[in-house]
Amino acid sequence: MLTKMIPEIGHFALIIALLMALVQAVVPLAGAATRRPLWMAYGRPMAVGQFVFIGIAYACLTASYMLDDFSVANVANNSNSMLPWYYKFSAVWGNHEGSVLLWSLMLAGWGLMASLCSRNLPRDMVARVIGVLGVIGSGFLLFVLITSNPFSRLLPNVPQDGADLNPLLQDFGLVVHPPMLYMGYVGFSVVFAFAIAALLGGRLDAAWTRWARPWTNIAWAFLTVGIALGSWWAYYELGWGGWWFWDPVENASLLPWLAGTALIHSLAVTEKRGSFKSWTVLLAIATFSLSLMGTFLVRSGVLTSVHAFANDPARGFFILMLLAITVTLSLLLFALRAPKVSHKVGFNWLSRDSLLLINNIVLVIMTVTILLGTLYPLILDALGLGKISVGPPYFNTLFVPLAIVMSLFMGLGPIARWKQMPGRELYSRVWLSGVAALVLGALIPVFYGPEWNAQVMLGMMLALWIVLPLLRDIVVKARSAKTFGRGLKKFSLAHWGMVLGHLGIAVTMVGVAVVSNGNIERSVRMAPGDSAEMAGYTFTMQEFTERRGPNYLADTAVIRVERENGSSFMMRPEKRLYLATGMPLTQVALRAGFTRDLYVAMGEDLGDGSWAIRLQYKPLVRWLWLGGLLMAAGGLLAVADKRYRRAPKRRRGVASDTASSQEASG
Known part of the structure; x- marks a missing residue:
């Protein structure tokens, strides 16, 4: 009897989770606004309760799949009695309703971790962060219960067997790719919550960036692994041998990754120098908004893809409204609060600050380029102006030159000084690495392959240009100590994370250049x-x-x-x-x-x-996926830096320019 009631138990648990999310959204924010500690204290228990009850609902849906309960429409449409148990387990998120429930579970999990790992932060800041996450969680739980209930029944006409899971999804890739991707998407909600909390509290100082940086790195690392796994899955599962198709759904994951990459570097500058404050907040809003937009594209029915689950216009409209409300209110709050934040931190055009700013601008241009190419055909179709296809020629023509420009500045940024740097000193640090990159980049393709290729040569040169100045900088600074080993210990984990991340970019570039031209x-x-x-x-x-x-x-x-x-x-x-x-x-x-x-x-x-x-x-x-793993490892290594385990202190000013450059992971 109890097994027959499992779907009802899951549905009831979702309703309780929604009520808790609403309390989490309202009471802590009201408490922070009225300075009532008791109200602010409601945030943590509500975050715990929301996670527990969504977890119960998810366990109930999983049990329905494992027990072949075809009275549940979601199970009947996406499973079959002959389906192996491990594919039944992954089929839970291999459809629209289950994937949104997994999204909500992960969102609650991130909120739980944010509440548990923020005990050393100011009480009002924590209340605002948890409250904002409660608002987001309420929106998604309403979406699940109103338009995407995974526990809808087919009573009394229960089918004898299920329709089966899409064969393309009966693969190990489905087991690992979507959860990693969702962890990245949802993880940026914590960074978004910190940004909104900072705006609400008028606290756009360097402190909030230190609190937000670990969450940004973790979310970015998950998203990096998720994208790499998606590329690997498409490579071996679709049978074409390609690893990136510029599919709109693939682009939907790349957009927040590019914005998140810019955000990581901007957070480093804001924490280190106190500049880019407004720019950093805007990037945090944009990154999470792009994550929501990816959800809209995949689940609105506007795309036809193996990744796209939904075809109900009501679902698409609900997510579009959620996206519109999030973006509008966030930008309105930004417009009201950001101009009041002033800082007098200047820097020379030749400095790490300016180089990181240029790289950020290039990353934003890359994001806008892909966004336009992805949305333009959809907008024309929605307006009844005809159907067009924007394919690889458009993206390759615009994206590749921008990637080359970004690579050139990546070789300079990590070894430049903050605030200002004489051109002669920068030249002395990079000229040997530049010559070595040119020579080795031209010679390696000659010895590696049967024929010389200009594209492979360019890829090798850019990859070496990214890596060699970093290695040279590490060797020079380590040798300045009494022993080389002691010199290496001077570098923080955040610095090694930055090195590993840039090395991952270089490895990926080599892989792209060689496989694209040597296949x-x-x-x-x-x-x-x-x-x-x-x-x-x-x-x-x-x-x-x-x-x-x-x-x-x-x-x-x-x-x-x-x-x-x-x-x-x-x-x-x-x-x-x-x-x-x-x-x-x-x-x-x-x-x-x-x-x-x-x-x-x-x-x-x-x-x-x-x-x-x-x-x-x-x-x-x-090497494509090895580079992605190296990048993700770099992001996680930066999180392990001891600075993020210390209780943060409110600083009266910004960091000194004379602090060692290796302390920043940007």
């Missing part, structure tokens, strides 16, 4: 006994076999691959037919390596005992 592809017709050669490898078709999986039938090609040195290995690509939906799906065979991937995909059955086979050789493709 080799052949489409061949193969029957048992046929062979094909590519990039020094010989592919020989051994046989075709059939097998049955838990919920699909598969035709498997058994291919023997021989290297030039005589060693060999087997690859087994598949063409699957999923029984519940009748949908075919290509399952590629990958031979991964640090320097290259071999990629084999089955096409169509040509009817005479042969199949169309696509062979691809992808040099350094793994």
Whole structure:
């Protein structure tokens, strides 16, 4: 009897969570405004309660999937009795209703962590932060209960079995990619809450940036991993061999990442020098607003994609209103409060301040460029002005030059002094690294590949330009100490996090340049006994076999691959037919390596005992995702800096210019 009531228990838990979120949204903010400590104290227990009851609701939905309760519409539409248990577990968020519930759970989790990790902060600041998170949580819980109830029943007409999960989503990528991406999206809500709380309290000093920086780095790290996992998932699951398609849904995740990258650097300047205060707040608002916009694009029905779940206009309208209210009220508060914040912190045009500002401007231009390319076709379609497609040529033409400009300034910013720096001193720090980057960047493609390529050379040069000045700076400063090891210990974890993050950018750039220009592809017709050669490898078709999986039938090609040195290995690509939906799906065979991937995909059955086979050789493709992991590791390493574990102190002024440059992670 209890198992039959699980959906009702989950629904009731969501209602209780909404009530707690409303209390969290109203009472602490009112307490901070009227200086009532008891009211402000309501924030933490409400944050705990909201997380607990959303967790109960999520557990109930998961139990409905595991128990094959097809009386629940969400389960009937997205699961099947033959679906393996681990895909049932991930199917909970492989649909619109479940994904929004997961979003709400993560939002409550971030709010819980913010309330528990802020005991050393001023009481009124904490109350405002928790209150703002309560407002956001209330909006999403209303969205779930009004338009996206995951516990809606199909009584009395309960189907015998479910429609099954989309075969494209029956993959390990669904298990890890969406949760990581959502953690990044939702994590920026904490930074947004700090910014709004600072505006409400009129406290746009360097202190709030120190409180907000760890949350920004953590959210950015999660989003970085989520984007990298999404690229990896598309690479091996879709069967095309591509790793980025400039799809609107992919762009929706890249937009807050770019804005968040600018925010990380702007927070560093505001904390260190006390400048960029208004700019930092505006970036915090923009980053979270772009996260909400990504939610609108994926769940409004305006896009058709494997990532896009919703097709109900009411849902899209609700999210659009939530986005509009958030942006409008935030910008209105910013317009009222920000002009009152004055600071007299100046800097020379040649300084770390100015270089970080230029990089921020470039990142914002990149964000606006992608935003326009993503929204312009949707706006034209909504206005009835026709359908157009904005594809890779537009994005590559505008994004790549901006990335080159950003890379040039990335090589200078970390080694420049704050406030001002003589041009001769900066030249002395970078000239040797610049020459080495030019020479090595031109020579490496000659020795690496069969032919010289200008694009690969440029990518190598820019990557070396980013890394070599940093390494040179570390060596010089470490050697100034009594011992080299003691000199290395002088650098903070935040500084090492910055180094690791920039190294990740360089590694990704090398991977992009090499795989984009060195990819080799052949489409061949193969029957048992046929062979094909590519990039020094010989592919020989051994046989075709059939097998049955838990919920699909598969035709498997058994291919023997021989290297030039005589060693060999087997690859087994598949063409699957999923029984519940009748949908075919290509399952590629990958031979991964640090320097290259071999990629084999089955096409169509040509009817005479042969199949169309696509062979691809992808040099350094793994470096794309290795760079993403390095960037994320850098963000997390910066969070571990001991400065963020100390109780913050209100400062009368800004930091001294003579403080060591390695103390800032920007």
